[in-house]
Amino acid sequence: MEPVARPCGGRALLFEVTSATEVAAVVAAVRAAGLPEVTELVPAARTVLVEVSAGASLDRVREAAAAADPAAGTSGTGELHTIGVVYDGEDLELVAATAGISADEVVALHSGAEYTVDFCGFAPGFGYLSGLPEPLRQPRLESSRPAVPAGSVGIADVYSCVYPRRSPGGWRLIGRTDTVLFDPAADRPALLTPGDRVRFEVR
Numbered sequence: 001m002e003p004v005a006r007p008c009g010g011r012a013l014l015f016e017v018t019s020a021t022e023v024a025a026v027v028a029a030v031r032a033a034g035l036p037e038v039t040e041l042v043p044a045a046r047t048v049l050v051e052v053s054a055g056a057s058l059d060r061v062r063e064a065a066a067a068a069d070p071a072a073g074t075s076g077t078g079e080l081h082t083i084g085v086v087y088d089g090e091d092l093e094l095v096a097a098t099a100g101i102s103a104d105e106v107v108a109l110h111s112g113a114e115y116t117v118d119f120c121g122f123a124p125g126f127g128y129l130s131g132l133p134e135p136l137r138q139p140r141l142e143s144s145r146p147a148v149p150a151g152s153v154g155i156a157d158v159y160s161c162v163y164p165r166r167s168p169g170g171w172r173l174i175g176r177t178d179t180v181l182f183d184p185a186a187d188r189p190a191l192l193t194p195g196d197r198v199r200f201e202v203r
Contacts, residue, residue, distance in 0.1 A: 001025065002066050003048075012040070012051040013058055015065050020118050020130055020158075023048055025068035027194065033064035043119040043194045045128070078117070078195035083162065084203040085111065085153050089173035091141070095155065099135040107202060109133040110174060115160055115198040120190065125164035125182025127192035132160050144170035151177045153200070160200075164190075175200075 003015040003026055015026050026048045030041055037056035042049040050061050087107045096103045115129035132155055140156040145168060148154075152163040154171030161171055164181035181191050192198070 001068050005062055012049055013061055015048045017046055021070045025070040026065050029068035030064045035060055080197045082199050082201050083177050083179045085175040085177050085200045086203050087175040089175045091172040092174045095172050095174055098138050109136055111200045111202050117192045117194050117196045119194050123167055125190040129160045129198055132158055140170040144168050
């Protein structure tokens with residue numbers, strides 16, 4: 001594939017693609033190239049920003065991205081995080097009714113999958129986790145809640161998430177966890193980084 005590459009200043013390229021699969025392929029290709037000049041690699045929903053050190057050429061970054069292969073798969077290769085969840089979310093019954101299954105089946109499906117952190121955004125430590133089983137792929141709520149408690153586990157579209165802090169949000173809430181997703185005082189403030197894997201465990 002040859003993603004569209006747009007310059008961002010003199011030290012970065014923004015690659016534009018058409019799917020999360022292609023985002024993952026570009027990220028994997030640039031990482032696999034092992035380019036020492038790369039200082040930042042930032043995936044988003046349909047873009048990947050790659051920055052290099054001052055004075056470095058962007059040519060090798062272009063070449064690496066052009067070698068991306070979406071057919072190679074998008075499963076995460078990073079650290080595996082297991083997050084314990086109490087499945088008692090406000091929207092659990094709504095999700096079950098929308099899917100045409102029982103609440104217990106929602107829990108089994110959600111906790112039985114392995115997720116990949118495609119990208120982070122919205123709030124510090126907020127990861128967009130792909131891998132949501134097909135029956136659970138549902139739209140956001142028609143109206144967002146003004147305040148979603150920290151640790152809330154939600155689903156929306158093709159993603160699952162954990163709210164790292166109290167904030168507004170429109171995802172369908174199916175559970176909660178006491179796992180800390182973001183701690184600004186920690187050596188590694190955000191628990192999740194793109195490419196990491198996540199499994200949810202029933203508590």
